[in-house]
Amino acid sequence: MKLEFQLNGKAVQTEIQADTLLLDLVRSLGCLSVKRGCETSNCGLCTVMVEGKPVLSCSVLAARVQGKRVFTLEGLQEEAEEAGRYLAQEGGEQCGYCSPGFLMNVLAMERELTDPDEDQIKEYLAGNLCRCSGYMSQLRAVKKYLNRKGEKGC
Amino acid sequence: MLTGRRFGGPERGKEEEQKYNRQAAEDHGGKLVGAAVMKKDAMALVTGRPVYTDDIAPRECLxxxxxxxxxxxxxxxxxxxxxxxxxxxxxxxxxxxxxxxxxxxxxxxxxxxxxxxxxxxxxxxxxxxxxxxxxxxxxxxxxxxxxxxxxxxxxxxxxxxxxxxxxxxxxxxxxxxxxxxxxxPVGADNSRNLCASGRDEHGDVDGILKTCAHVVDETYHVKANQQAMMETFRAYSYLDTYGRLNVVSSTQVPFHVRRILGHALDIPKSKIRVIKPRIGGGFGAKQTAVMEIYPAVVTWMTGKPAKMIYSRYESQIASSPRHEMEVRVRLGADEDGMIQAIDVYTLSNTGAYGEHGPTTVGLSGHKSIPLYRTKAFRFAYDVVYTNRMSAGAYRGYGATQGIFAVESAVNELADRLSMDPVALREKNMVRQGDVMPAYYGETAASCALDKCMARAAEMIGWKDKFPFRDMGNGKVRGVGVAMAMQGSSISKVDVGSVSLKLNDDGFYVLTVGCTDMGTGCDTILAQMAADCLDCSYEDIVVYGTDTDLSPYDSGSYASSTTYLTGMAVVKTCQTLREKILKKAAEYLDCTADDLEFDGKVVRRLDTGAEITLKDIGNRSMCFNEDALSACESHTSPVSPPPFMTGMAEVEVDMETGHVELLDYVAVVDCGTVVNPNLARVQTEGGLGQGIGMALYEDITYSQTGRMYENSLMQYKIPTRLDVGRIRVEFEPSYEPTGPFGAKSIGEIVINTPSPAIASAVYHACGARIRELPITAEKVCRAIHPEVFRGEAQRKAD
Missing domain, CATH: 3.90.1170.50 (Aldehyde oxidase/xanthine dehydrogenase, a/b hammerhead)
Structure with missing residues (x-):
């Protein structure tokens, strides 16, 4: 079947199968930052934004993005660099395999929540698994990133 | 906008990275070793560059x-x-x-x-x-x-x-x-289902145990936990121009994979090349060639490129998890709590095949018993084949299982003696300068375990919190402690090597044979090289790992890379420095003894005449017959243990048995800390995995041998809501045989959570759990036996 949607700001027309998953579609279109860590929507590695909302692309049929705007980290490079640098400065990216999905949700959280506290941050990002870091460096990085303009004075 | 960005190219953003790294070095007195620089590959990883196996595989792969x-x-x-x-x-x-x-x-x-x-x-x-x-x-x-x-x-x-x-x-x-x-000679016998069997002892264990005022005799059970790295097993293969089999694999052991493929396919190793790109985590899982043979055999037979990507399901049911072990500990002490003898018997389950069976078991005794000064010890073991998934290497490699058992037994001894387990350990723990008979007679040349213990107790507020605090709302908080050790490389076996060359304009390429799997070894090796060569971090380009190009390195496992490959870096830099001086002497018309090299310029001490490294690099590419490159290997007769102390505070719901981890503190002696950020995250990450093993990650089988926890839906690795607060500090000792005084850190960090949390749970509620994980059900059964007493009866009804 034919699918038309916007990927990282560009119009895309492509052929898909009825059972093609959004994850496999965006990877086939060169968005290789999107990873598969499980097949059961548990890990958060495949997070992309559809109409500005983070979704697990392993659990979304490609057909559902007909006419919609999809963003992967490839389309958010400047934000990724900025937020990612905070993670890197903690040494928190480690193997890096979960970083793109994690950063997608960090960016989504920043848009969705105003001045979240530590519990809200953890809650929002709970669906993003990481096996390397033990999560503490990610938390330090996210707090510093959210406070990058120094408003909290800490 | 896009064009401008592209023109700035990959250099854009590098200024900030360089600025940060220079500041990190400056904050550390201008030295790179000890500076919290960013990983070499960090920005590529966080911006989602396609650098992993499946990202770079040709599309036409079968x-x-x-x-x-x-x-x-x-x-x-x-x-x-x-x-x-x-x-x-x-x-x-x-x-x-x-x-x-x-x-x-x-x-x-x-x-x-x-x-x-x-x-x-x-x-x-x-x-x-x-x-x-x-x-x-x-x-x-x-x-x-x-x-x-x-x-x-x-x-x-x-x-x-x-x-x-x-x-x-x-x-x-x-x-x-x-x-x-x-x-x-590991005591293997396939006619008895034995993958290995053996014993090691020192002194009269049975005689001493008979005279002990207190003997703890208990058995502890650790299951076959999965490493669950986020990138599952994967590899692709193709034939190159010369008809050689090229295999790109997410592996920790490229050189071993080359040999294994040679054996499996029964073809000469010269026909095989193995390349390791970026890896999405390993933790030992990828120290076994779990699946490279399948695409490789397809390519060899069809001539076509082939790729295999393990699903998470396959990674859970057919891979290389921890060896399930049951460890019986007999531990005797006198009236004052002085530990006299430790007797350990380990039964290890290697599953259907024997990968790492004979070796993991050794650590269950050799890296638990030496934590204590005893008059005698015995360590015996059997490793058996069963019809379960084959086990493999997982961070800690048997030490984790043994330390859960021995540290739990020591905690039980303290409880029996009504003694503070911290005080009991202070009386008995290994100290710097001690000879460790149960650790192959090695001497603890660097050991700050006593300082780790003192600092951890301070951090968690042990004195105020031990043993428990009733919160008055049906919840009780308890604290627990454990110590750990590991090794740094396999003594007399492992080899670390690097090669280093000076290029035009004076930059260096460091080619490594070890395998960065996210740990950051490419980075810390560059930090060491930069200090050895008095150059900047950016002047070192790191390349790895490719069996055709990299010098032989046994691979990144057994906590070997910082310690062993690090030392190879130190030696190689020394050799190259000498060559640079020799070449400069030729250009400056003097002898090398007349020269000094500050990393940028070589100067004649007598006349002040000088030549820059840049000029040496450029000139050496014309009319020159001495390559400005060096390659050295390093191996070690000893395997100096890092040491650490971990302390947990848990809150137990006295009604349901639910355990919540509140706080985990750890203080580590890994010798010199080469990169404080990376060492910290290694520690926090290892603790996170250890916490998962202690509390959540169960492995159960159906009666027909099917594993139930075959997805991340069933196999619950901790989320960020499950690890409480993890706090890490370092108490560095100085290891004389290590590069810049460094020991290892990668594995030891997973060893303390299980025994510390188990003891904290006991202190909180009196439930003694000797089989991991410590689930609410197990705790509830222990604290409310009356509720379950009728269970069997009810089932029968």
């Missing part, structure tokens, strides 16, 4: 999958592939009749491997639920999936050994085959 046995133990009587072969797009289907019949091991160990040669690529006998029965390769995943469904296998189902207590000397044999062989 898709490779295997058909897996539904039976725990069976013989393939017939296998009919005729219908499957007709599926459009199918290129190759292999069964046991099509593959070489020489046995090998998938263990990534130095040859001759201690692990027995008990594998074939495909075998007529399948030995666990998930053991491959056929390999299918096709042009699309759909075609392969369809073909897999059309293969008809007639199995003769055999009796299976699912309980590892029943394996030794069972009438059921897992490996009755004639060509099974063990290359090393």
């Amino acid at each position: 898709v490779v999958k295997v058909l897996r046995s539904p039976h725990a133990h069976a013989l393939i009587q017939e296998i009919d592939i005729s219908a499957a072969e007709k599926v459009p797009g199918i290129q190759c289907i292999l069964t046991w009749k099509d593959v070489p019949q020489k046995r090998f091991t998938l263990a990534g160990q130095t040859y001759p491997e201690p692990s027995p040669y008990d594998r074939l690529i495909l075998d007529q006998r399948v030995r666990f639920v998930g053991d491959p029965a056929a390999i299918v390769a096709g042009e699309t995943e759909d075609a392969v999936d369809q073909a897999l469904k059309l293969i008809r296998v007639k199995y003769q189902v055999l009796d299976a050994i699912l309980d590892f207590h029943e394996a030794k000397d069972s009438h059921i044999l897992i490996h009755p085959e004639d060509n099974w062989r063990s290359l090393a």
